[in-house]
Amino acid sequence: MKALRKLMTSALVLGCATVVVASPAIAWQPNKPIDFIIMAGKGGGADKMARLMQGIVEKESLAGRPLVPVNKSGGSGAEALMAAKGANDPDHTIMVTLNSFYTTPLRQPGLEVDVLTFAPVARMAEDTFLLWVHADTGITTFEQWLDVAREQGSKWVMGGTGSNSEDNIITDFLNTNYSLSMKYIPYKGGGAVAKDVAGKQINSSVNNPSEAIGFWQSGDMVPLVAFTNERLPMFPEVPTLREKGGEFSYFMQRSVVGAPGMSEEARAYYTELFTKVYNSEDWQAYKSKKSLMGDLMSGDQLSDYWRNQRDNHEQILRSSGAIR
């Protein structure tokens, strides 16, 4: 307890000192712990990434106040969006988002969330998707997979994170464009999906590399096709869907956003903070190790990107019938 108190006191002193030292230089500084909402459950790709960001901020003492991570995974991100929208102190509320940032407000207009009201802090990366099966299926190519999945019809089970999420969109695309009728089972997190592919509980998944990498290295899971524009450096032998003639690629944004109503000064502070995180050695190493793509983006550029992505997703969801 003594040690804990000492630690807390020293953290407090350190925090105050940073504020005092830095205050003449920067206009806005956080004056209390920052709520760091994670739009996903514990242990999934988004969660690991968020905690890595938090770790880098702590390790390099980039922020005067600690980031306090809170997982809000409910309702494909609706819970997180509502929490950010209703934040008491938008200047001290930031959130790590996925693509449910666009899809959930589109599907649930009742939430009355407009993504463009969120403060564009920083896009840290774009995550990629691959199609995975268990090695024991003997399937090694996308064509073989199509044959088997088509033959099995609705007995072929695809697992994914949440309903009408990224995974669901890709599954819908494959079902419509390759005349498949796979069954989609929503899970709470990508880690659980990968585990169930590795345990042969389900037939395939479209996990991010970071979620499936352990089971890929151990030889349990095999990637068949990547939903990217070019082949991934980590999986040079895995073709893209575009090479196979599919006009489709899909990425997941990994962005940090500020709660609606955040002041421009605070937004600038967080953008600077996360630019430092982005440029850190740890983040860059993580990006290449987990096969992440996409460069840093912030401010108006990021808002424009969101507008595009939202319109894109509106089209995708409309054509799949998820929204009218």
Added chain:
Amino acid sequence: MDILFSLFDGILIALQPMNLGLAVLGVVIGLFVGAMPGLGSVNGVAILLPFTFVIQGISGDATSPMIFLAAVYYGAMYGGAISSVALGIPGASTAVATTFDGRPLALQGKAHIALMAAALASFAGATVSNMMFTGFAPMLASVALDFGNPEIFALMLLAFATFAGLGGDDFPKTVFSICFGLALSAVGFDIISGEPRLIFFDIQGFSHGIRFLVLAIGIYGISEMLWTMNASRGKSSMSKVEVSFASMTNALVRFREAWRGTLIGSVIGFFVGILPAAGATPASLMAYGVTKMTSRDGDAYGKGAIDGVAAPEAANNSASTGAMLPMMTLGIPGSPTTAVLLAGMVIWGLEPGPLLFSAQPDFVWPLIGSFYISNFIAVLVNIAFIPLFLWMLRMPFSILVPLVFVLSLVGTYAAYMNMFDVWLMVLVGLGGFFMRMLDYPVAPAVLAIVLGPIAEPTLRQTLLQYETFTIFFTRPIAGPITVTAIILILLPGLRLLWRHWRAARVGTAGS
């Protein structure tokens, strides 16, 4: 044999002065964090995660920071029992089941026996689990993979079945209590459809669901105190415990009575712990249920059975080691605490997953070695502190009651930093008090709110995938579990029939 050599090497590294020092420090911090109502191992580990970067800077490897956090985790698991026994508020969600019998024991002036049993059972549970972990980690990882949705649901059904008898003979009231808990657990967003459910009047606070700790602190903190006040009319009902060498020795001897609960708890704890969906809280509740159910003297439970303290404590410690297994071998956390540990491992540059054991033996074995060491330290430190914790019990009633109220309020706020949850906790406390006045058992409702969020999605995912209920009977692992669960659920009814039949026979024979 290889394993023993590796383990021995690992223990030697864990015994290096710096690692040993970190383990002691971690255990002591964990013990106190765990003893604070509301704060459990997950809070301790999360608060101290940044501190580990400092440690890594000094040690240069990932082993020392991990040893430190694992020690905090252990310490907190031991500490959770302390406020459950001494104050009647669960120190953490994992220690809820410990209040069932720990609190009555304290009220009878046997707090020292309860605390000693908790410490020793924790030690036994963790030791059993460490040995299983050491010997069979890679093999057990594949067991965890064999547990799909149907298996997990079957296991949850079994947990409910063991608790059906928890409310005593009043089966309908128990069932009502379970259903009430399930309804509460359905509040919030639905995973399968993504739609909100039961968020009354669109109140924001309901959207994340009713948190377990809110319920547990409300029921065991607020309503317990209201109940005690009502029952004692303000007079102190707490008998004083004498802190002496003799009473401690007596407590040590009395632990003999708890071997059954300890054994059941250790085994159940480990196997529930290694399943990625479950964790220490369901494990401790299940262990309590099974121990009570298989006891010849089931009626003694809830009134101060030593087994009733030992079983959940052995189970939650055993499960906490067990939960490290999917985290390390599959990269999937079995509990919220291991999720934070997993994040730590990623930051320290490790790659948890199926290859961790073969690729990072320099990390794995010292860590496993440190489990043994930390566990040993934890039990010694815990026993050494028992007199201090007993002193809490000597507090006059007029101070204890307000203190518990304050700790309940502060603890709830500390856990979620949210006033809505604090008000909800008070409301739950009042509700729990009225439930007790009307003689409804609250423990089944608490169980339901822990297991509901695991049982419901697994049931629905299974039905979506297989489109039939028979799958629960035809799968090799799920089948036997489901059948056992159904027999257990029917048991009270069967027993009743048997009694009637016998009474009728005796009646006819007599005439």
